Amino acid sequence: MCCELDMARYRYTNADLTLHLRRPPVGDWVGLSSRTTLDPAGIGLTHTLLLDEKSTIGHAAQTLFVTPA
Numbered sequence: 001m002c003c004e005l006d007m008a009r010y011r012y013t014n015a016d017l018t019l020h021l022r023r024p025p026v027g028d029w030v031g032l033s034s035r036t037t038l039d040p041a042g043i044g045l046t047h048t049l050l051l052d053e054k055s056t057i058g059h060a061a062q063t064l065f066v067t068p069a
Contacts, residue, residue, distance in 0.1 A: 009068060010069055013065045016062065020059050021050070025057050026054050032049070032060075034048040035048075042065060042067055043063075044066055045063060046060075046061070047059065
């Protein structure tokens with residue numbers, strides 16, 4: 001099941017962000033394709049694929065802590 005988190009009802013803290021790059025980006029833009037999972041205790045993980053005009057340049061991982069507002 002997929003849904004958006006209502007930012008009026010929840011707040012979140014980015015606990016960390018880790019980037020792993022294969023190579024420098026080519027061009028002026030970097031594309032992001034992200035997916036976030038969240039467990040009932042409010043611990044989340046966002047995984048992001050980083051792309052440029054040629055192909056994948058790396059990945060990012062972000063830990064989240066989500067609480068009701």
